[in-house]
Amino acid sequence: MSDLKTFYDVIIVGAGVGGGALANRLAETGRNILMIERGPRLPREDDNWNVDAVFHKKKYATKEEWRDKDGELFNPSTYYYVGGNSKFFGAATLRFRREDFEDLQHEDGVAPAWPVSYDEFEPYYAVAERLMGTHGTAGMDPTEPPRSGPMPYPAIGHEPEIAFFEKKLKEKGLHPFPLPIAIDYHQGGSCIRCRTCDGFACKLGAKGDAEVRLVNPALAKSMGKIELITETFVHRLLTDSTGKRVTGVELTHKGQKQVIEADLFVSSAGAINSAALLLRSANDAHKRGLGNNMSDQLGRNYMAHNNTAMMAISPFKKNRVVFQKSMAINDFYLANNEKPYPLGNVQGLGKLQGGMLTASATWAPEWLMSTFADRSVDWWLMSEDLPDPNNRVTVDPDGRIRLSYTANNLKSHNELVKVWSRIMRSLGYPLIITNKMDIKVSMHQCGTARFGTAPESSVLDPHCKVWDVDNLYVVDASFLPSSTAVNPSLTIVAQAQRTAEHILARWGEPVNALPLATPQTSPTAA
Numbered sequence: 169m170s171d172l173k174t175f176y177d178v179i180i181v182g183a184g185v186g187g188g189a190l191a192n193r194l195a196e197t198g199r200n201i202l203m204i205e206r207g208p209r210l211p212r213e214d215d216n217w218n219v220d221a222v223f224h225k226k227k228y229a230t231k232e233e234w235r236d237k238d239g240e241l242f243n244p245s246t247y248y249y250v251g252g253n254s255k256f257f258g259a260a261t262l263r264f265r266r267e268d269f270e271d272l273q274h275e276d277g278v279a280p281a282w283p284v285s286y287d288e289f290e291p292y293y294a295v296a297e298r299l300m301g302t303h304g305t306a307g308m309d310p311t312e313p314p315r316s317g318p319m320p321y322p323a324i325g326h327e328p329e330i331a332f333f334e335k336k337l338k339e340k341g342l343h344p345f346p347l348p349i350a351i352d353y354h355q356g357g358s359c360i361r362c363r364t365c366d367g368f369a370c371k372l373g374a375k376g377d378a379e380v381r382l383v384n385p386a387l388a389k390s391m392g393k394i395e396l397i398t399e400t401f402v403h404r405l406l407t408d409s410t411g412k413r414v415t416g417v418e419l420t421h422k423g424q425k426q427v428i429e430a431d432l433f434v435s436s437a438g439a440i441n442s443a444a445l446l447l448r449s450a451n452d453a454h455k456r457g458l459g460n461n462m463s464d465q466l467g468r469n470y471m472a473h474n475n476t477a478m479m480a481i482s483p484f485k486k487n488r489v490v491f492q493k494s495m496a497i498n499d500f501y502l503a504n505n506e507k508p509y510p511l512g513n514v515q516g517l518g519k520l521q522g523g524m525l526t527a528s529a530t531w532a533p534e535w536l537m538s539t540f541a542d543r544s545v546d547w548w549l550m551s552e553d554l555p556d557p558n559n560r561v562t563v564d565p566d567g568r569i570r571l572s573y574t575a576n577n578l579k580s581h582n583e584l585v586k587v588w589s590r591i592m593r594s595l596g597y598p599l600i601i602t603n604k605m606d607i608k609v610s611m612h613q614c615g616t617a618r619f620g621t622a623p624e625s626s627v628l629d630p631h632c633k634v635w636d637v638d639n640l641y642v643v644d645a646s647f648l649p650s651s652t653a654v655n656p657s658l659t660i661v662a663q664a665q666r667t668a669e670h671i672l673a674r675w676g677e678p679v680n681a682l683p684l685a686t687p688q689t690s691p692t693a694a
């Protein structure tokens with residue numbers, strides 16, 4: 169006998185960043201909301217911070233295998249838990265730049281304009297920063313778009329090793345700035361500023377992931393009106409015979425396949441899994457997949473950034489930094505002194521450790537990798553990849569996800585790597601090791617159900633409602649029409665707030681502004 173009701177007002181598929189942010193805004197409406205999450209709650213345990221468990225044994229990553237465009241199987245670095253991929257994220261919570269919302273000329277093509285302007289989006293960014301608990305300092309990054317108020321919390325501060333780079337980069341005329349970051353690091357906060365944050369789950373719950381900042385508060389605020397069920401997989405969305413309304417979800421809960429009905433549906437299963445879910449939901453009225461009749465764009469335009477991890481090594485200088493992810497540089501984000509086109513963003517990477525390196529360089533002895541890691545300063549270099557309809561998610565006849573992707577805009581990315589290597593060498597770090605992320609690293613997945621102003625070229629309208637279905641929304645990273653060159657989470661949260669307001673207005677409910685001001689407290693000393 170199932171413990172679920174047979175009907176809810178709203179069903180949300182996926183308890184990650186997008187789903188959590190939407191639930192959080194709808195929590196006080198008194199509506200009956202069911203959140204369905206395929207994964208469990210991630211246990212807080214010592215292994216959360218254990219390099220061997222996380223990187224060698226891959227204890228927490230999915231064991232699922234997908235196919236690439238040639239049919240080769242690979243195991244993606246994706247996480248299925250309450251909180252989604254953000255359980256393992258680096259908590260960098262930057263706004264996209266104003267130029268990202270407009271047509272942006274790249275070396276390899278144009279990143280398309282969004283259906284909303286930055287100015288329309290700005291108030292939602294302010295809410296998103298507050299929800300996530302972003303720490304930072306406004307006004308230091310020359311590419312930073314205008315903002316209506318300060319960051320919710322002051323910047324976390326640099327340790328001496330990073331302060332050295334801040335000084336030296338400024339001497340070179342660059343503009344390093346504190347990386348906006350969602351960790352609970354301020355007076356009275358629970359963060360202990362450890363080495364196991366970016367790429368690890370937080371044993372203390374001190375990272376602003378979606379479980380901690382969005383889902384749990386939503387459950388608490390809803391006073392029992394939101395039910396979260398875990399380890400429950402949604403197979404398909406079912407529609408009425410016209411195809412205009414979704415009527416139910418087909419899911420497996422506690423080993424039992426069943427259908428649960430609702431008035432309104434939200435897919436927030438992540439850009440790859442939302443596309444797969446809508447494609448699996450093809451029926452007589454939607455032969456190419458749900459919501460794909462007019463545009464044939466569902467699953468297409470998959471993007472994930474061109475990402476490179478860089479180690480800049482000085483053989484004679486140990487890097488004793490603990491929390492390295494405190495600084496970013498956007499001097500090459502737009503057309504710049506080096507090139508007349510955008511190259512991307514540079515940000516500190518969580519401090520690499522020998523054991524993390526041997527997980528991918530399996531041939532290397534750990535002592536050697538530890539020698540490198542002890543002396544390296546580590547950076548994450550991120551450039552925009554452009555939407556290409558041939559880069560796409562499909563579902564093979566056996567039900568397996570196929571991710572067909574060929575990286576583009578690579579010249580800019582290679583330039584970014586070259587420029588940053590040159591700068592590192594000039595600062596006394598002669599040895600540079602780089603690792604370009606491949607298809608397995610789908611951490612910044614987006615674009616597979618882009619929003620737009622025309623149903624012929626987009627899957628979602630500007631409020632993230634599926635154009636040709638009246639009661640279905642998609643609020644994860646699928647909606648992004650361009651990947652930009654900064655981390656996506658904050659923008660996913662902001663857009664989910666816009667969508668939630670649209671839903672509230674649709675219900676005729678007041679759209680109460682969320683309080684924006686979070687009192688500034690002094691930073692804990694670094």
Ligand SMILES: Cc1cc2nc3c(=O)[nH]c(=O)nc-3n(C[C@H](O)[C@H](O)[C@H](O)COP(=O)(O)OP(=O)(O)OC[C@H]3O[C@@H](n4cnc5c(N)ncnc54)[C@H](O)[C@@H]3O)c2cc1C
Nearest residue numbers: 182184185186206252257258259260402437644645655657
């Ligand atoms: C190691 C790592 C570091 C990162 N660092 C950063 C960073 O510093 N800053 C940043 O902004 N971003 C970062 N990201 C990316 C960020 O985590 C994602 O952009 C974000 O989590 C995406 O949110 P989403 O709502 O689109 O999907 P997710 O948060 O992935 O949520 C999707 C949810 O749906 C569930 N689900 C999927 N399919 C189904 C189904 N069929 N039925 C039921 N449930 C389902 C999943 O289990 C998951 O919980 C990082 C990611 C990783 C992995």
